[in-house]
Amino acid sequence: MKKGIKVRLVSYITIVLLLIVLLLEGIFIFGIHSYYLGTAMDTLTSRASTSATFFNKYLEGYSINERARYILENLSREESSKVEVLDPSGAVIINSFGFASKEHIETPDVTSAQDNHIGTFRSITPVQGERILAVSVPLREYDTTIGILRFSVSAEPLYEVILKIAINAAWVGLGVIAFGFVLSLLIAKRIVGPIQQLTEIAQKMATGNFNVRAQKRYDDEIGTLAVTLNYMSEELGKSEKMKYDFISSVTHELRTPLTSIKGWGETLLVGDLSDKEETLQGLEVMTGETDRLIGLVEDLLDFSKFQAGEMQLEPLIYDLRKLLEELHLQFRYRGQPKQIHLYAEIPEQPLPVYGDFNRLKQVFVNLLDNAFKFTPVQGFVRITASFSGGQVAVTVADNGEGIQPEDLAKLGTKFYKGKSRQSGSGLGLAICKEIIELHGGRLSIRSEPMKGTVVTVELPLHQGPQPESSS
Structure with missing residues (x-):
């Protein structure tokens, strides 16, 4: 089954919390274990050392057997430890119960006492049925070890206390984990809830409903995502509207010539060809x-190629001045029916550029065609070329009807034709802009309603050998 963010988030929080609780529980139990057993061992060591010091000092000259009887007779009735007196080999001479045996004790504490050191021993596993703590101290006579005084006590009661504390700690840890689990569910719900809402809105947008809006609940990344999604929905809605307007416009542009062609074809078919x-x-x-x-x-x-990134340029080095002069001659008589004058200000110096001649010609033909199309009777169109700072700038200006400010910012975007009633697909400027950008240049438009429009094309000058002739 597909796991959602909520399940993963709760799982991760629970796992992290479980690891933290286990780590803290381990540290706590280890500390309790060390504290209880360490305190008991210190107490036992202190009593054994004090007793051995006393007996070594005041029983000097006594044999080990005599000392053993004395120690046994003078044990405190409140002594809870098992006290044993051993000979140097580790054999038990007598213990606090009054018994003697031939048992040899070879625990690490006895071995250490045989080497004239205070030895301690703590059994992890049961010894003779129980875990013990033991301390052995050497009994000396004139710097010679004549026996060993051994104190031992059962550690089972301590382990029972430690076990109870560990069980209580485990229950507390389980309570913390349960509380953390419930808290993680609440946190996951608060995080995943807005994401689910955004997902539902994105799904509605995928079906073409761009009127939906996300609610910004928090001022965080999710809130920013909601704002971004709303902005995207708004822009997609605008784009969709422009696309439908564009389709409607193109359909009209296609229908008009087809109607004319069909009409004249039928006229010629039924008419007198003579x-x-x-x-x-x-x-x-x-x-x-x-x-x-x-x-x-x-x-x-062309537009579909640009949108798919499949447009390939065939750049060469040539003089842009030659192209502009050619276009000046080509469009000189274009404005005669409307008495539009075409002026050209082209420098005498070469304007070398590295680009696709045909594509750049397509750009300037489109710009000049638009200028003549929107310039009124007895108006003018001017081509100006200049260069500075490694850039060549070509402007096409007219004194036509101009462009409204709300339309100016949208010109050059896909599917936008504007409010003009003139024929055309509305793709010309978008294609021109793409071509210029592919050449590393920039296309900009300035316009005022009823005063005219100025389109500027900036291209990088070619730094290197000058072209000998134009394409």
Whole structure:
């Protein structure tokens, strides 16, 4: 089954909490164990050392057997430890119960006392049925070890206390883990809840509903994500509207020439082909409308290539000045029907650039075509070229109807045609902008309503050998 963020978050918090509790429990139990057993061992060592010092000092000259009887006779009735007197080999001479045996004790504490040191021993596993604590101190006569005084006590009661404390600590640890688990559920719910809401909104957006909005509950990363999702939804909605407007516009642009072509085709089919003037007029209209269709299709193909990142340039070094002069000659008579004057200010120095000649020509043809299209009767269009700081700037200016401020910022974006009633796909500027950016340049537009528009294209000058001729 698919695990959600909530399950993983609760699992991770519980695991971390469990590890922390186990670590703290281990440290606590180890500390309790060391404290209880260490305190008992220190007490036992102190009593054994004090007793051995006393007996060594005041029983000097007594044999080990005599000392053993004396020690046994003078044991305190409150003494809870088992006291044993051993000979140097470790054999028990007598113990606090009054018994003598031939048993040899070879525990580490006895071995250490045989080497004239105070020895301690703590058994982890039961010895003769129980775990013990033992301390052995040498009994000396004139710097010679004549026996060993051994104090031992059962450690079982201490281990029972430690076990009870460990069990209580375990219950406390389980309570902490349970509390942490419930707390993690609450935390996970507060974190996952907004994420689930954002997921539902994203799913609705995926189905095309861009009117939904996410609620910003917290001023954190999730809140920022909600704001970003709302912004994305708004932008997608705008893009979707522009796309539908674009489709509607392109459909209209396609329908108009097709209607003209179909109309004149039917006229020629049913008409008198001997009327040469009418036939030529019909063929001229059909040819013009076909050119319009070809232009629309080429715009759509170019735009789809740019969107897919499949546009390939074929750059060469050439003089941009030659291209601008060629365009000046090409468009000189374009404005005659509307008495529009075309001016050109092109420097005499070469303007070397490294780029795709055909694509750059496409850009400037589109800009000039737009300028003539939106310039009124007896207006003007001006081409200006200049260079400075390693950049060449070409401007196409007109005194046409201009662009409204709310439309100016959107020009050059995909699917945006603007409010103009002039024919066209609305893709021209978007394609021009993409071409210029592929050349490492920049396209900018300035405009004022009823005063005109200025489009500036900036391209990097080529630093190197100058081109001998244009393409």
